[in-house]
Amino acid sequence: MPQTFTPAAPPATEPAARATALTKVYGTGETRVTALDSVTVEFARARFTAVMGPSGSGKSTLMHCMAGLDPVTSGSTRIGGAELAELKDRQLTRLRREKVGFVFQGFNLLPALTALENMTLPLRLAGRRPDAAWLDTVVATVGLGGRLAHRPAQLSGGQQQRVAVARALLSRPEIVFADEPTGNLDSRSGAEVLGFLRDSVRELDRTVVMVTHDPVAAAHADRVVFLADGRLVDELHAPTADAVLDRMLAFESHGR
Ligand SMILES: Nc1ncnc2c1ncn2[C@@H]1O[C@H](COP(=O)(O)OP(=O)(O)OP(=O)(O)O)[C@@H](O)[C@H]1O
Numbered sequence: 001m002p003q004t005f006t007p008a009a010p011p012a013t014e015p016a017a018r019a020t021a022l023t024k025v026y027g028t029g030e031t032r033v034t035a036l037d038s039v040t041v042e043f044a045r046a047r048f049t050a051v052m053g054p055s056g057s058g059k060s061t062l063m064h065c066m067a068g069l070d071p072v073t074s075g076s077t078r079i080g081g082a083e084l085a086e087l088k089d090r091q092l093t094r095l096r097r098e099k100v101g102f103v104f105q106g107f108n109l110l111p112a113l114t115a116l117e118n119m120t121l122p123l124r125l126a127g128r129r130p131d132a133a134w135l136d137t138v139v140a141t142v143g144l145g146g147r148l149a150h151r152p153a154q155l156s157g158g159q160q161q162r163v164a165v166a167r168a169l170l171s172r173p174e175i176v177f178a179d180e181p182t183g184n185l186d187s188r189s190g191a192e193v194l195g196f197l198r199d200s201v202r203e204l205d206r207t208v209v210m211v212t213h214d215p216v217a218a219a220h221a222d223r224v225v226f227l228a229d230g231r232l233v234d235e236l237h238a239p240t241a242d243a244v245l246d247r248m249l250a251f252e253s254h255g256r
Pocket residue numbers: 026027033034035053054055056057058059060061062
């Protein structure tokens with residue numbers, strides 16, 4: 001009897017994103033910098049991971065390479081089942097638009113648009129309509145129900161960042177990369193935004209990777225990975241702020 005071949009579905013344990021022996025070198029000759037030196041790391045689905053390390057250790061570079069914003073020098077980066085180096089520019093742009101959400105320190109909202117218009121803009125640019133039920137869920141999770149018609153200037157920093165989080169979640173991305181999302185917020189608004197990021201992982205099954213300098217912010221994550229000099233040097237599960245701070249101080253004293 002002829003056998004029909006059915007491609008196997010990706011195993012449930014496949015990570016949302018993965019880097020294998022990822023190396024990134026900037027510049028040549030005297031200005032050559034190895035920003036990432038053979039980093040292998042996985043970001044599990046429906047988990048909140050913080051990336052920490054001293055200034056210049058490669059955190060932003062790791063995020064940019066894994067999000068397909070910056071080409072790698074060698075090694076492999078995957079989002080879901082897709083190997084980024086194998087994608088043509090147009091496919092990469094599409095993958096970034098559909099599978100990756102971004103949250104930046106500076107919110108990056110358009111001032112002339114309302115909160116709701118800002119949230120739905122990436123989907124509309126992609127020619128897609130937001131799913132009404134999912135929009136309601138995301139808006140309820142980030143707690144912006146009464147503010148949808150406000151423009152960014154009429155919102156506090158914390159509310160603006162919640163709009164940015166909602167925008168990142170609306171396309172149901174495989175993974176959300178957040179670069180210092182609380183860097184411009186006071187501690188109370190920062191804690192709220194971190195709470196929403198965590199809720200989006202716990203309640204909405206999203207995957208979030210957050211670069212931060214702040215041990216208190218990192219303690220909201222399920223796991224913290226530490227970079228030093230472009231290498232992955234340690235990780236902590238179920239971190240507390242004190243445990244994160246202890247590790248950071250240990251790296252700094254070793255580095256001296
Ligand atoms: N576009 C670039 N051109 C040249 N060198 C770069 C570039 N981007 C980053 N680097 C270098 O790569 C190294 C890692 O930088 P990266 O920004 O990833 O570190 P980081 O851990 O995010 O730092 P910070 O915490 O200060 O934001 C640094 O030495 C940096 O100077």
